[in-house]
Amino acid sequence: MKGLLSLLAGLLLAACGEAPAPLYLPQGEDYPETLSAWGMLHRVDGHLQQNAEVLPYDLNTPLFSDYAHKMRTVWMPKGEAAVYAEARFDYPVGTVLTKTFYYPKDEQGGLLRTNLSVYDPQRGLDLKRVRLVETRILLHQRDGWVALPYVWDADQRDARLEWAGASEAMTLVSDAGQTLAVDYQVPDANQCAGCHEERHGLGIQPLGPKARHLNKDFAYADGVDNQLVHWQQRGLLEGLPAGLAGVPQNALFGQPRAGESLEQQARSYLDANCSHCHNPQGPARTSGLLLDPATPFGIRYGRCKQPVAAGKGSGNRLVDIQPGAPGDSILIYRLESLDPSAMMPELGRSTAHAEGVELVRRWIASLEGGCS
Structure with missing residues (x-):
């Protein structure tokens, strides 16, 4: 009942044009049916943005997913922080990670295979320039992490929880005008769990937000900063070595740094x-x-x-x-x-x-x- 009341409250706020407060669901399985009800992302002036309390992030070298671009965010309950470790952070219960998969579009609505980013750290994703496909949520509950796949509606207004996943045939056009057919697959909840069980028998774990993947600069709305330092300054990370001494760093894919x-x-x-x-x-x-x-x-x-x-x-x-x-x-x-x-x-x-x-x-x- 409590989860239902939270969901209804979130929907009422969304209907009034305000971003609902991020949900905190530490236990139970009463998950929102729509992505908007989480309050992590919201539409503002034709753009998809993260909530003010939600932080975007990126990875040095990401997982390849049929040339889809990804907008990633992290949220933690107020007063909580992840604890630094070289291999894997210890995230607090209630942490919510989102990953929105999308393709840039041309003026005719065709999907582009391009490395050119259309994400604006101040305004988010311009919905006239992108096709949203899915948003995956990882929620840290008291008994472990749970993976929830949300598929975006055709009108791009919201995404809905699809336990069974989805599939769609797409055609991508490269910068040189070449076409590429892809059979895009939104994984079901079990497939999400299978890939995220990095350590056999220990259940789902986040794969991307680790020190070596996050150790890079990011263009935040208020300026460029190292992500790990920024997390620490925002109160989202404890125990980061001073001056990033000894913190691992993967190579920057496509644009390697000097010396990589x-x-x-x-x-x-x-x-x-x-x-x-x-x-x-x-x-x-x-x-x-x-x-x-x-x-x-x-x-x-x-x-x-x-x-x-x-x-x-x-x-x-x-x-x-x-x-x-x-x-x-x-x-x-x-x-x-x-x-x-x-x-x-x-x-x-x-x-x-x-x-x-x-x-x-x-x-x-x-x-x-x-x-x-």
């Missing part, structure tokens, strides 16, 4: 796209292939490593990474494949990420030594 090596760029990409499964405690640990940042580049990272039981997924290649020969590497085959029995990652894409594959190809081609 090709290996760091490639490993950051594999971290973001693969290590949530391929880590010592992850669902793919039995494969013996570990692509997390802590694993040194050697046989466990795939160098000259023969697959345990790849079968068709090997593409008739003999080892995961063949130094100097990306075309002979299982890793490249699986990143390029669209075969559901071979492609990696298994979920979240219906097409290959040309730019990401090219980066990993260049890195493997640069490796010396071969396999004896």
Whole structure:
């Protein structure tokens, strides 16, 4: 009943043109049926914006999702803060993370495959220039995290909770005018849980908002600032090392910083796209292939490593990474494949990420030594 009253109150505020207060649902399963009822995002003058108490963030190297752009936000209950740890922050109960997937549009309404961002830190997303697809919510309850998929209505007024997910065939147009067909999939709640179980048996965990992903500058409405420092200043993060000493940092995808090596760029990409499964405690640990940042580049990272039981997924290649020969590497085959029995990652894409594959190809081609 309490959850229903909160939902009704939020809807009444939204109807009056005011942003409802962010909900705090520490227990139970009485989740809002509409995204607007959460109070995290709201429409203002034709733009989708975060609530004043909600903070946007971005990642150094993000997970590829059929070329969709993503607007990410974090909210924590008043007076609560996450506790810094190099591997994973300890987020307080009540934390709400949102990730809105969208595509930029041309003047005719066509969906664009472009790296050009249309997000304005002051005004949000101009709804005339974007097509909203879905918003995923991660809510930290007392008994763990829960994943909730919301699908945007055709009129782009609101998104509705869809436990079973959704799918849609889309055509994207590149900056050069080339078309690309994608079969966009909104994961169901179980698929969300499967990808976010980074440590087997420990349930859902946030994947993106970690130190190495967040350690970058962000253009906030009041100026550019390092995200981790900004979180600390806003009271959302405790225990951040002074001066960011020793805080890990992944490479900035597409625009590497000075000094970021090709290996760091490639490993950051594999971290973001693969290590949530391929880590010592992850669902793919039995494969013996570990692509997390802590694993040194050697046989466990795939160098000259023969697959345990790849079968068709090997593409008739003999080892995961063949130094100097990306075309002979299982890793490249699986990143390029669209075969559901071979492609990696298994979920979240219906097409290959040309730019990401090219980066990993260049890195493997640069490796010396071969396999004896």
